[in-house]
Amino acid sequence: MSEYHFSEDYYDYYRATYRITINTDAHTLTLYKNDVVFKTYTVAVGKASTPTPKGTFKIINKAVNPGGPFGARWMGLNAPNGDYGIHGTNNPGSIGKDISNGCIRMYNANVIEVFNLVPIGTVVKII
Template sequence: MNPLPQRRIIIRRSSRQIELYDGNQLLACYPCAVGKSSTPTPLGNYAVATKVMNPGGAFGTRWLGLSLPDYGIHGTNKPASIGTQASLGCIRMHNHHVEALYDQVGAGTPVIITE
């Protein structure tokens, strides 16, 4: 039995925000960086496919790989980029924020990326 069946992540590209919901209740909201205009974060409905602790380098302290190959939610070694359009399409978060999100979601958690 999945203990977190109502959890979902909504990523809002235009406001550069990640929202974590449990049912209709907003549990957390975090700033993020999204893809540059030349490499935009793709809109759509996905899911958390993989979870990796300490992937290192540009991915910071956590990686939440999406069901869309080569894309994920991750920490960063460039915290000044948070709140901007800076990535190759992935969603960047402050390391302490992605660590908190990582602990609250599991594989299969829906991820909705909207404008």
């Protein structure tokens, strides 16, 4: 009796794909699963003097408990001219405001949820 081995293509076909859109005016991060809105979260974004960069980027690194003001998780973006990312916060009162140095801040429980779903390489569109 021979064994059948599924190819990686088979698994990729059935694996969910995620993408993220961040609307800086609305202070929202929308997570899409297979191109359908999966969940929307309230976020903090950059203040006028240090705005969140606009464009289409990718998550290039991830860290658990990065320390400092970054809360429970960090997801770094390949945005130019700075070290920008989506991260938690040790200042939950800042969520929903234009207050960061350009990063996207989330409540720690929310950033953990997103972190556990999206892989490195996930597309992040900031509008």
